[in-house]
Amino acid sequence: MIPVRDDLRALDGYHSAQVDVEVRLNTNESPFPPPAGFADAVASEISRIDWNRYPDRAALALRTDIADMHGVDPAQVFVANGSNEVLQTVLLAYAGPGRTVATFEPTYQMHAQIARVTGATVVEGERGLDFTLDPAEVDRVLTVHRPHVVFLTSPNNPTGLVEPRERVEQLLASAPGLVVVDEAYAQFSDWSALDMVDESRPLVVTRTFSKTWSMAGARLGYLVGPTWLVAELDKVVLPYHLDAVKQLSGRIALRFADDMNERVALLVSERDRISAGLRALPIDVFDSGANFVLFRPTDVAGGTVWQQLVDRSILVRDCSGWPRLENCLRVTIGTPDENDRFLTAIADILKA
Structure with missing residues (x-):
């Protein structure tokens, strides 16, 4: 063995x-x-796929549709096999051996798991008894550990807590590296960090089709971030990683907003x-x-x-x-x- x-x-x-x-x-x-009509639409479109050809490596049509929904440029969108592969791709590019990733516990377990699999060192900040995050604790983690990537999940899993906007602003003002806001459940919340994404900030927001779009069986996720960051992800993602059926299904799902x-x-x-x-x-x-x-x-x-x-x-x-x-x-x-x-x-x- x-x-x-x-x-x-x-x-x-x-x-x-x-x-x-x-x-x-x-x-x-x-x-x-x-929704009614989704499966029939997918079946109809699948019949026209060129099965002997590789899918669009850039998934440009799907990225364009997602970008239109959020009012951003397609070059700001990256798509992958569920938000977990999105997170893995980000960590392959910006974490890895010799680098540090910060989380604030309790939070989504896969952030630390994927970071460790990429070879990064994980440091954990502590939440209060009510699971809120003390600004002083955020400052401590950033000052002591100088993480290359820091995760904030809002709404948080497993607690359900919605992080206040000022907590994201604090991270953007003080974090020495990339800030990842995981918004797998954002549609159920009363605010999103998506409007904070621009070219001058090292901020990405991740989303998934698994929850509100009823597509957990498809495994489709994406992020919105600066164009310079999205371009770097192409260096670590596998070629043709997103199959033609998934790209098609994601585009059709967006018709049912x-x-x-x-x-x-x-x-x-x-x-x-x-x-x-x-x-x-x-x-x-x-x-x-x-x-x-x-x-x-x-x-x-x-x-x-x-x-x-x-x-x-x-x-x-x-x-x-x-x-x-x-x-x-x-x-x-x-x-x-x-x-x-x-x-x-x-x-x-x-x-x-």
Whole structure:
């Protein structure tokens, strides 16, 4: 057996428990399939693909459509196989051996995971007990470690917290390197850092089609950033990395923006309903600007609640084993019927 790289031996892969249940509320996907007409449109367009030819390496048509949606230049857009490959490409270009990447924990686990896989050193800033980020802690991390890349996730995963605009401004004013704002759940929030992107700032904003566009099965993500940064990513991305079907599907999805906006409004309403229902129980509930809610039962162990939900064929995410998230669970917002079932079940569990 050939040993893996020394710096990878202590790492584990990313895992999310998958259990055969009737109600799956653990992976932050959209609970709805794509809008009516999407699948037929994709099928029709696929029939005209030149299968014997490589796809457009630059994915220019898709980048142009995304740029039009955000009012930017296509040269400011980079697309890849899910936002995780977007993050990996950025870190391959701007992190790696001898460089430092900063995160503020708890936050999305893959930021640190991908950074370590590229060979970078990861440093972790600490959030408060309410998961907010103290400006003094930001200054400490930037001053002591001088990171080449710093991540800020808004809304944050797994906490749901929406970072204030002034926190991004603080990073841009003080960070010595690249600032990456991960906005996988931005459509559910009340603000975005996209309007802060310009040629003079080392800022990129990443997005995904997995959530509001109901395309988790397609794995498509993108970033918006300065043109000079996007141009550098071409040095590390694999040739023809984005296949023709994915490029086509992404363009077709953008035709259904009105449907997406309606779903966002419904999910935000359901999120608020779930938060209110949980607050009526012996549970600490954290404010969320995403399509999920993080909560902590106060009288029963989180792992016990998780198992009793599974016993009722409902799966949520058990975060209780993660650092700084003792006893915490996270529920993805599902359909109204799924949310009813979840609220009824957890009320029965805690009242018992």
